[in-house]
Amino acid sequence: MTFFVDVTVRGYELDTQGHLNQAVYLQYAEHARWELLRAAGLPQEKLLADGVGPVALEVTVKFLKELRGGERVRVSCRFDYGKGKTFTVAQQILKEDGTVAADITGVAGILDLSTRRLIPDPGGRLASLAKDPELLSG
Amino acid sequence: MTFFVDVTVRGYELDTQGHLNQAVYLQYAEHARWELLRAAGLPQEKLLADGVGPVALEVTVKFLKELRGGERVRVSCRFDYGKGKTFTVAQQILKEDGTVAADITGVAGILDLSTRRLIPDPGGRLASLAKDPELLSG
Amino acid sequence: MTFFVDVTVRGYELDTQGHLNQAVYLQYAEHARWELLRAAGLPQEKLLADGVGPVALEVTVKFLKELRGGERVRVSCRFDYGKGKTFTVAQQILKEDGTVAADITGVAGILDLSTRRLIPDPGGRLASLAKDPELLSG
């Protein structure tokens, strides 16, 4: 299952060339990840209270289309777990007509905030804390 | 008439204390101003093409309530013109239950982008460029 | 004594009109406040560990000069305490030639992070935690 959130491009997010600043694509992607976690019952304060936090290890953004002020876009998010301490995050930013404005692929993990080390089985740990664990897996 | 836009607090906008960062209140207010202008038929690219741009001269923010990740807020915006080169901007950020999270009062003008000086009668100039000038005045 | 930090205007902080975005003035001011606290021996993690955090209650910004990409500015910060739970924060953003680009005046307090209420005698509390309390007062 792929989760998504809708976002309106805000005027202050544009750069001197009049299009969405490149770093804001990553902010939109992060917003969708937090909203997925929240929808699954894992808001930031719950994760902090449990002593864990998601951490980005690597991300690749392909910028395919410019975005303009006021445009409405849809940001998708899907987590795919394997057997290791890391998992992949597949995201897209879609324009209203369905064209892909950006492809964002990441590698992430779950940090133990006291030891500052990645925990094993991140998917299992998140699922055990969540109210609605189905959202957490592809 | 008071214009408004709805905004969801994004996870990356929170600070180390877990609430909305203070500068982001100003970003929300700016977003509402651009959306009001866009709704009136004045997107940024049209204003730039006409050689004018809004400029903030002074702003006061009263921070009344903390905001948390995922909260939905409404940001209002009303322009009040007098006889001078500046006008006042009255904005509020409202929580879903109607309580006021922030009061934002500003003084603004319209800059001639070539001379970098404020133009006279900003309300009249904006109205002459707009498709829906009613939105532009309180 | 007035504390200050030097900041270079970054390219991504400019808006479509090519000058520093208005909300970034507040970010610069916040940066100077954190750096003052750090210089006094109070980095964010120490304050969090002590269960307190600074909170902005009100701020007024007077935007006096545009700032351009690459400009170097100096951001000052001075805390003035009275007898109540709040104190005033006086800040300026100065251009290299000494002209004032912005005047920023705020009212702040120190929040008890567990009760979410302002503590009494914020100046005394900060001074008791600091290594170099002289920086903390005007």
Added chain:
Amino acid sequence: MTFFVDVTVRGYELDTQGHLNQAVYLQYAEHARWELLRAAGLPQEKLLADGVGPVALEVTVKFLKELRGGERVRVSCRFDYGKGKTFTVAQQILKEDGTVAADITGVAGILDLSTRRLIPDPGGRLASLAKDPELLSG
């Protein structure tokens, strides 16, 4: 030749976990690119006046080390041109002890702002506009 700029991590750039937000790594990288262009005699306003602008097509960030408030980091930038319309951008964020906090590799081009298309020979075009073209090539 590899260009670099020094940056201090600002308090408002930290996230709820107390370390530098992931999207800000990209902002630092963008800052270094603009500063390289400025140092070569190509500030944003000159590029805009010439009707061209740099555009990011793809970027990969490897997040290797957390960064904390107040840390001083060095951000490097090197452009490598081939024969096509795109070129690669190799950047690193280095901690004060020289360890690499992030590796950032991008593909970029130069946009003709009127046709919104990539121009051929971007390295040659930038060099022809620059005062100090040596900075523009690896």
